Amino acid sequence: MAIAGAGYLTALDVLCDLSYQLFEPIANTVITSISSSGGEFTLGVISSASLYAGALIAVGYGTAQVEITTVDLVVNSTTIKVGLVNAHNVGDKIFAPTFPVQQPTDPLWTQAEMLAYLSSACNDFLTDVPLVYGVNPAVNIQPTQQNGLLPSDCMEPMRVAFQMPVGPYPMRETSQANLDAYDYRWQSAQPGAPQVYFRDKMPLQNFGIWPRVNNTAVFEIVYSRRQGPMQLLDGFLFPDMFVPVVKYRTLSFAYSKDGEARNPGLAKYFAARYEFGAKVAGMILAAVNDPNLEMAQ
């Protein structure tokens, strides 16, 4: 299931942009016939250029039935074999940035690699500029436990509030070191309504509370979100306006890898473009969050 983005662009769109920038052809063809046998579909296509066994392609691109599938076999220049789940028609579009240059022996870039670069770029961007937030009103810590799990897409909790019967009450953030100094027996304190939370000296993606609670404790957590590993049809958590920034970051990764297409100059150039974009996006965030600014013209 593709992740709906805040805007309209998808990872597939951006990888197509990157393909053009990196002189990689794009698979862009149309289904001319469909037949199936034993769960495998044989598709007649206008051209199988840029397709190869193992390539991920979007079948039915631009329709509600679009799906990502893997090319099982390129039979000839007008026939491919794939597995399909959704219903498709003759005339449906097949579209994908397949990064076919030097496939299958020594590709300059692979789809998986570029998707990983893009995911990393998104998370770099969201680390530099935490634009995207989540609100989870029901994060639990089990009875008498000191720690609990943060939401899986939480990059950093911004605010933790204890859910009391009359509504959430914010807790102050502290550290275990601070609690040690405050009261060395703090972990043995009588259970009660939690007053503070901390994130140090504990497993990743956990947070701790003091004091513990005898019953299941429920917390409302406001947090900055991370973008998970992206698939081709996934959208971006941030609006389309910021997508060029992560595109430049991805390009800096692509140009800086070892290999025939390495280009330190362009890698540096696009890294600087990313820095500039992140700086400007940071200004937007600062202005958006500033209570003294309405930014109305």
Added chain:
Amino acid sequence: MATPVTLYDLLPDVLSRIEEDLPPAFNSPPTPPNPDGAPDGPIFWNLMGEVYVQMVDAIFEAAMATGLVQLSNVQVTLAANTTYFALQNNTSIGIPKGVIAAMRMRAPFSIRKTTLKALDDYQPAWQQTTPGSQIISWFPLGLSYFGIYPQQAADSQVVMDFIYSPINQTRPYDGTQVVPLQQEFNDILTQYAAAMLRSKEGGAEAEEADVVFQAFATRMKKLSAFQMRMDSLDYSPAFGAAARVNPREVV
């Protein structure tokens, strides 16, 4: 009032900056208007895959730098007994898709903007307040949510202003997209697009593209809505690192 400009209108400027041919029959009869042959371009760049995309990226960056694309007087319905409201993918309450950030809330007069932290500091039990009929303040949560204090006892109508994404549609771009910026942006948008198209050529071409981009950034700084309200040096240091692509020795 000036006629809206589309990507198609700006296309000749972009393509001529990269010495490319116009698409067949561009604003002309299908017969060849070019004595050297029919216009059949662009040849080295893909029209829908690259040229229009770079033009839209130019609009995105211009809008990001200036914050000038805004949507005003949007009626939003705030559900009862709710503190947080999603800004993205929340069209059911009246927020259009493509919204970037909330700028102002009125009901019917302007409601004070605050922050989540300020509410926590000033009145920690603010979320335990009995839902009422008058919003006292609202606060943003990045680009994802906004919140109100106190919750409303019944569904309420407010009027909001937003920063808005300048282009709101799925790919491919076909040239009919309207440039939602003032006329003084047009020239720099085409410069940006041409510069980005050249950057893939690497080497000296990219170096020159970088110079054009710096001109773009400088112009955006002058046109920025944020810039008027923030430190005038905000834009400069980040781009200081850009330096040059493939520095060369001059002999």
